[in-house]
Amino acid sequence: MSAAPLPHGSSGDGWQWCAQGHKHWGLYGAAGLLVRSGDLVLLQHRALWSHHGGTWGIPGGARHLGESAEEAARREAAEESELDTAPLVETARFVDDHGGWSYTTVVVGADEALPVGIRGGESVEFQWFRVGTLGSSDGPELHPGFAHTWPQVRDLP
Ligand SMILES: [Zn+2]
Structure with missing residues (x-):
């Protein structure tokens, strides 16, 4: 008797080894939402x-089984902040594929850089930063994963 298939939407919470030998969070990969408004980027103080x-990154987390990267990024942002993701239009995406695990950064545009409140327990605050300050020595301390991705996504539309 074979095991029943996991239902669509099963939690992806768990650790996964990638082909490069790292251990990553997210059985089916992970995704995050990079919100831009003009020259500003919305970051989460973790x-x-x-x-x-204590570092700054983008809201995101493990993808559920069968969940697209965009669905996961929007769901995680909605769980971690009071941001209304519905009007945000995707402008670009970047897939960091390690083989067997990937992290997708979904870039969306916001008309206005309005204040964003927190939701859940994973955030201290959300704040908008100028693009030029990220990665510089006088900028916020970035989460290592986001710091790695930032140079590859900063010039996307
Ligand atoms: Zn990896």
Whole structure:
């Protein structure tokens, strides 16, 4: 008797090894939402208890089984902030594919850089930063994963 297939939408919470030998969060990969408004980028100040707590990154997390990267990025942003993701239009995406695991950055545009409140326990605050300050020595301390991706996504539309 074979095991029943996992239902669509099963949680992807868990660790996954990639082909490059890293251990990553997200059984089916992970995705994050990079919100831009003109020259500004919306970042999440991560809760101190979280992995690399206290650093700044983008809202995101593990994809569920059968969930697209865009669905996952929007769902995670909605779980972690009061941002209304519905009007945000995708302008670009970047897939960091490690083989067996990937992280997709979904870039969306916001008309206005309005204040964004937090939701859930994974965030301390959300704040808009000028593109030019990210990655510079006087900029915010970035989450290592986001710091790695940022140079590859900063010039996307
Ligand atoms: Zn990897």
